[in-house]
Structures are given as structure tokens and as C-alpha cells.
Amino acid sequence: MHLTYIAAAFTSVSVFVAASLPAPLLERYRERLSLETSDLALATIAYFITIMITLVCFGRVSDYLGRKPVSMLGAAVALLSCVVMINVDSLGVLLAARALHGIACGIATSAVATFAIDSAPPYPRWLAAATATGAPALGNSTGALAAGFAAEFGLAPEVVPFVGAIVLLTCALVLLALARESVPRRPGWLGALRPVVALPRSARGLLPGALAVGIATWALGGFYQAFSPTIAVHSLGTSSVLVAAVVFLSHQGAYGIAAPLSGLLPPRRSQRLGIVLFAAAACGIVVGLFSGSTPLVIACGILAGLSQGAAFTGSMRLLLDSTSLEERAGMVAAVNLIAYGGAIVPSFVAGQLARTAGLAPASILYAALALVAAVIVFSPRPAPPGRS
Template sequence: MVNTDLDSTIPVASSRRMSASLAFWTVGVTYLVVMASSAAPSPLYPVYQASWGFSSTMLTVVFAVYALALLLALLTVGSLSDHVGRKPILIGALVLLAISLVLFIAADGVGGLIAARVVQGLAAGTATGALSAAVIDLQPNSTAGPLVNSVAPSVGLATGALGSGLLVQLAPAPTVLVYALLIAAVVLLAAAVVFVPETSSLRTIESKRHLARLLLPRAAFPTGARVPFLMIVPALIATWSLGGFHLSLGPSIIGTIFGIDNHIIGGVEIFALFFSGAVSAAVVRTLPPRTVMIVGTLVLALGVAASLVSVATETVPLYFVGSVVAGAGWGATFLGAMRTLGGLVPADERGSVFATTFVLSYLAFSVPAVVGGIAVHTFGLEPTTLVYGAFVIVLAVLSSTGFVLASRSGSASSVG
């Protein structure tokens, strides 16, 4: 029988050379750095645009190819760690990530930038399912894993954007230094992961045909928990589409609508959004998942509404307040989703189910942002921002309403 007790961990080989507690934090930090690397190029986009002269539409293409490559990796190798182990997948992903960072340094035009983002997306997609599953496998208690799985993306995106913004504004050769520092971090983490105990139940790959079937793009849903899973989908779309928009066009909003020509401010705005999400997740981590989902989506909608008012009135302080509030909703909502899944998914399904969750998340992360970039070219930045924000608000309210109605009918008992 599959063990679904999240307070216990899967037995690991006796030859392990790192304690479970240290391994848990090593994997968590690895997750954070992978996400930081994905946000690091954002403050550099205006620099690339000024140097190479590409449009806002091309900018969102550069952003989106990362997410699409990530999706391809998630759909093909996302569940492979359930079969071959978490460690081989993670080490391979970190090698790919280091290669992508070298490509960023070598890029001398938009084509090189796209190539680097594609390899970076493949690396992140390969790592994401295995990282999320390993965090749950190694967690010291039933709340630590979902907390890290929800906080690591937000803190990683926040620190990646802020750190990159600071280097762009203050340091020499930022298009080299940003990636060189990340390469050093990735190499160190890859060496550390070698000593992390293997936690996968290692389901057998019976033949080459079986391996080929595993690599076919597919989605996996948690057994017996499809209704709660489908209930969180609008919330996932709302949160990740908001994040994608800020990472791709947030610096343009700061520069074009508010007239602020400072790369640090653009990084701070992204940092405010995602770091407040991390703080929010930590604050609400002990509340029932259903409560977290309801409150989180409403706070998200409120924050986005404040941001839209600030854009319409060109009020900079309100824009930052809206980002902080929306980020708090982002963090709480995503934590609620991860806790829901963490409590329902058997150990030998975690890699594939978390991969499916992130497929949905990164589709929301990329596709609306690309549509938004095209809309900016046609309708302008401010109208696009207002419509995009309204789209996020509608989804957030829809998700919150669904959980409230399910709670009253008693059908949401499985999600807390």
C-alpha cells in the first residue's frame, strides 16, 4: 500500500551522507536559486532592448519561450524522478541551467537571448517536479514541505529580480556579472545535491517501450482528488498570470506609465510582489487550506484592483501598495493549493502530479503575458494593463466563490 503519511519520509539508502534535515534545506535552497535565475533577466530586458532594438512584442516572446520550454520539460520528464530518482534529475537539470547561464553571457542579439531562455526553461522544467516532490519527501513535518514549495518560487523570483536590478544599476558589466554569480551558485548546489539522500520510491522502468511511454507528453491528476484539484485551477491561473505579467512588462510599466528611469525601482516592484507572497505564506501556513484559498484569492483581487487604480491615476505609491497586497494574496493562494495537493497525493504520484500542477501554472505564466505583449503593441500599455488586471480579478473571485460554495455544501471537506 502507498504511504500517504506526510509526517514520515520514504526510506532511503543507508549510504546517504547528508542528514534528512540538511537535505531538506539544500533542496529548498536549490529550488529558490532555480527560480531566481528565471527572474534575473527581467531587469535586464530594457538594457537588451536599448542595445538590440527589439519591440515589446518580441520582449514577451523572449519571456514566453522560457515558459514554453519549461512546459515541454514538465510534460515529458516531469514525472521521471518517480522512476529513476530525484537526484539524477536534479543534477542533470542544474547542469542544463549552468549551460543556459553561459549562453546568456555569450548572447550578442535577440536570437542568442531566446536560445538561452529556451535552455533555461528546459532546465527549470526538468527540475521543478523533482524539487517539489523531494521537498515533500524530506519534510520534517506536514506543513514544512508545502510551505517551502510555495515560498521558494516567490522568494526566488523576488531575490532574482531585485538582485539583478541592483547589479544593473550599480555594478559594472551587469549582463555578465548577474549570470556569473548565478553560475557559481548553481555549481555549488549541484555539488551539494550529490550528497542528498535519494527519496524516490523508484518505480521500475520495465523496458525501452515503457520509458518511451513515460516521455510522452501527458498530464496526471491526483487519484480520488480531482474535484479539489479542479477547484484550485482558476486560482493558479490568476496568481501565475499576474506573476508573468509583472516579470515581462512590469519594468515597462515603471518606465513608461510612471516615467521612472531606474532599474532598481523595477526590481524593487517585482521584489515587493513576490517577497510579500513569501511572508504571507509563512503567516498563514497553519490555517486550514480552504480558509487560506478563500482569503488569499480575495486579497489577491483587492491588491490587483489597487494596482489598476494606481495605473489609471498614475499614482506610484499606490502601485507599490497594490503590488504588496496582491503578492500577499499570491503567496497565500499558492500555499493553499500546494497544501491541498500535498495532503492528497500518494508518495509515488507526487512527481507527476506536481509536474501537472506546474504545467498549468506556467501556461498561465506565459500565454496571457504573450497575449498582453501583443495587445500592448496594438492598444497601448495602459489599456492592456487595465484589461489584464480585470482578467486576474475575475479569476480570483471565481475561485474564492467556488471554495465558499463548496464549503457550505460540505463537498470541500477533502481540502480542509
């Protein structure tokens, strides 16, 4: 099963590499296509909405068709999205590419993530949850940095990074073809396409805190994805795409590092410590943007990523400990659905605020979400069933 685990983990990372490549390049697209800042927020919203639709409709399909074919579909859609990105010449094509990214990432955060959880080695016990939550962050940070380097050194940044992602995704498809299925195929997959949010009863006592963490942290992730280039240009005074990539990497890269490290702590402690530090970091980002301090924005971005990794991975570990194998795909899809859904409204509001008042006032919204999440996490909740 180790080859299967490697194939699933590699596929998850590769899909998010492809999806994150446009993030530091959005300012270039805005200038080349004569777009508004709000159009960049619209591209992010298109990405989130298609992720949500995919999670609702495809979240349980792998329970019936198997993890392997659905994972291969996700990799194939991600590959197609890279082909479309190479040919972006209007806002409509950009939105279509981001929609394809959303479909691929929706499959990656449900079927592919569950495939990795199913096939992960039994020890260390935290590896499965760390892979499910950390692989997207590792992919996001790698893709953003690759695009930033390509732009900084004139390596056809709107073409070469996407060609590289196509190579990665082709390798992922080969690995998946060699992988072993982790669940038996059974009839009823058409019924599984019916939109359902599957929340196992055994995990419902844990959901308020987990979902609050997911919404607050993924909302800030959406902020970095949509506005890293704009932060670099308008708030930090540089047009360097590499700096935009570093701003994005400061958050997503740290998240990818913290996800496995959080396994050193009990899951509830990881969740609580993480959300407290995340709230402090979100407030620090607000201060940094208002003061125009590049070091403070990057330092707080790193802290936000580290603490998000701890908080969200701890939350996912609590949920996985309370659900059965048959419930995993639906539960993972539901949690990610609600987290991504919670990020759409802040992204839309922030886009409007950024157009009229600037990014610094818009960032206050994310700090407020983080503080509310911390309050919810520390509210009295039932102890999780099963092991901890």
C-alpha cells in the first residue's frame, strides 16, 4: 500500500501545484487583460464555487466507483486546466481555467485525500491527517514559488510553469495507474451524485470547532491567493512577481510544514494552540498592511500558516478518530466544502472593499473571523469519542 500512498500524496500535491501557479501571476493578467482588482477576487470566487460544487456532487462518488478512478479524473482535469491557462486571453478564459482548477481541487480534497488516508502507513498515526491537510499547502507553496521564479527571471511565466505542471500531472496519472484500489467498487454511484453534505453523527459534537477553524483559516488562504500580487504592488511598493510569490509562500509554505509537525501534539491541544496563534497572526497582518511593513506582513504570514497547519490538522485528526472507513470520504468532503464555502463570502466582500478602500481595511474582516473562530473552539464541547 506504500506505493498507493505515494501515488495519492503525489497526486494531491501536483493538483495543487497546478492550481496555485496563477496566484503570483494574477497582477500580470490584470495588467495585460485590463482587469479590475475585483476581477481577481471574482477569479478566486469561481475557484471556490467550483470546489464546493465538486465536493457536494463528487464527495461520495469514490465510495462507490473507487478512489483510484476518481483520483485519476481529478489529475486529468488539473492537466486540462493547465492547457487552458497557457491560452488565457480574456477574463472569461481565466475564469474557465480557475473553474477547472476548482473541479480538480475539489476531487483532490475528497477522493484523492481519502485515498491517501486509506493507504497511509499505520505509523506514525498522524501521517494520514497531516497528508490530507498538508499536501494542498505544499502544492500551493511550490506552485506559487515556481511561477514567481519564472516571472522574475523571464522564463515565459505564463507558459513554462504550466508545462512543468503538465509533466507532474502526467507522472501522477502513471503512479495512480500502478496504485492499488483501497475500497471495493459497489453499485449506486449515480445516487451518490445527488448533492448531500454527509456529517457522521459520531463527529457532530466536534464539528463547530473544526468548521470554525476551517472557515477562518481557509478564508485567509483565499485572501493570500487572490491578493498576494496586489499586496506586493500596492501595500509593499514592489512589482516583483517573486516578492508576490514569497508573500503567498510565507503563508502556504508554513502551513505545509506545520501540518506534519502538529502530530507531535494531542489533536485538541494542536487545534486550540493553533487557532490562538492564528488569530494573533491575522491581527498582525492587519497592522503590517496598514503600516506598509514588509517584514511584519511576511512574518505574520508565516505564523498564520504555521498556526493554520496546527489548528486545521488537529481538527481533522479529531474528526478522523471519530469516523469509520466508510464515512471518511463524505466527512472529508463535507468539512472542506463548508470551509471553502465560508471563504467565498469574505473573498467577495474583501474584493469590494479592496476596490473602494484598499486591502488594509479589507484585511480586518479576516482578523475578525479568526477571533470568532478562537472563541468557538474554546467554547465547551463534548469530548471526542474513540482514541485521541
